[in-house]
Structures are given as structure tokens and as C-alpha cells.
Amino acid sequence: MAQLGGTFDSKQHDDFDGAFDPVPADNYVMHITNSSIEATKKKDGKFIKLEFTILEGEYKGRKIWTNLNIVNPNPVAMEIAKKELATLCRATGKLNIADTQELHGIPFQGRVKVKPAKDDWPAGNEMVSYKRIEGAGSAGIGATAGAGDSAKKTKKGGVPWD
Numbered sequence: 001m002a003q004l005g006g007t008f009d010s011k012q013h014d015d016f017d018g019a020f021d022p023v024p025a026d027n028y029v030m031h032i033t034n035s036s037i038e039a040t041k042k043k044d045g046k047f048i049k050l051e052f053t054i055l056e057g058e059y060k061g062r063k064i065w066t067n068l069n070i071v072n073p074n075p076v077a078m079e080i081a082k083k084e085l086a087t088l089c090r091a092t093g094k095l096n097i098a099d100t101q102e103l104h105g106i107p108f109q110g111r112v113k114v115k116p117a118k119d120d121w122p123a124g125n126e127m128v129s130y131k132r133i134e135g136a137g138s139a140g141i142g143a144t145a146g147a148g149d150s151a152k153k154t155k156k157g158g159v160p161w162d
Contacts, residue, residue, distance in 0.1 A: 032052055051063055066127045094106070
């Protein structure tokens with residue numbers, strides 16, 4: 001039982017239709033509003049869970065989520081996650097971080113695509129790339145994520161997954 005602290009009048013609200021269509025594929029100005037490190041379902045790894053919020057335009061306030069496999073039995077998944085995190089760091093102007101919270105609240109341009117519905121899962125959004133907005137943050141470096149990313153590699157060390 002949960003006390004509401006008053007009477008809730010359902011006649012004062014529209015029905016919730018349960019639909020939450022993905023935003024169209026496009027570039028959006030966004031920032032990170034939440035992050036955490038979570039254990040994988042199999043408990044054999046860890047991932048960074050990131051929540052992005054669109055800051056401008058028709059879809060202002062909408063959320064996009066992504067997970068980065070920082071500890072995983074699959075070394076390819078870990079390498080992809082490291083490249084994506086490195087690109088996100090450059091897009092926010094934070095070249096060295098000790099906590100994902102250091103990336104929060106810094107605007108950048110994020111490219112979003114639409115993942116089609118599959119099996120029992122509805123269509124959704126996926127982050128494709130991150131790019132620096134000139135004049136934002138503290139470093140003048142920008143890059144986009146993806147295959148063929150030629151961003152400078154950093155030395156290992158200082159983080160649990162290296």
C-alpha cells in the first residue's frame with residue numbers, strides 16, 4: 001500500500017497511451033544528465049550506463065540512453081566502448097576523467113539513429129557519434145565515433161578496465 005498524501009483525481013488527466021516513439025535520426029545538441037557503472041546480467045562484466053538529454057529544438061527534453069561495455073569477456077566490445085568513451089570525452093572537452101560525472105552538463109552534438117523494432121522490442125534510438133561544439137568546454141578537439149576512428153590513443157592505466 002502506498003499513501004498518496006491526498007486524493008488523486010484521474011478525471012483531471014488524459015490516458016497514457018504507452019507509446020514513446022523514437023526521435024528522428026539527426027544531429028542534436030545534448031548533454032549527459034546521468035551516468036552509472038552497472039554489472040552485466042551475467043555478472044561477468046561492467047558497463048557505463050549513460051543518459052543524454054536533448055537541449056534544443058522540437059525534441060528538447062527527450063532522453064537517449066547508451067551502454068559502454070568497459071569490462072567484458074569480449075575484448076572487441078571493450079575496445080569499441082573505450083573508443084566511444086574517448087570520443088565522448090573529446091566532444092565534451094574533458095580529455096582525462098576519473099568519474100563519468102565530470103562529463104555531465106557539457107553540451108555537444110550527438111548523432112542519433114533509429115533502431116527498427118525487432119522481436120518483442122519496439123523501435124528505439126541509438127547514439128552514433130559525438131562531436132564537439134566549438135566554444136564549449138575547455139579543449140579544442142572534436143571527433144566522431146565509429147569504425148575508422150583515427151583519434152589519438154591514450155596510454156593504459158588509471159582505470160579499472162585497463
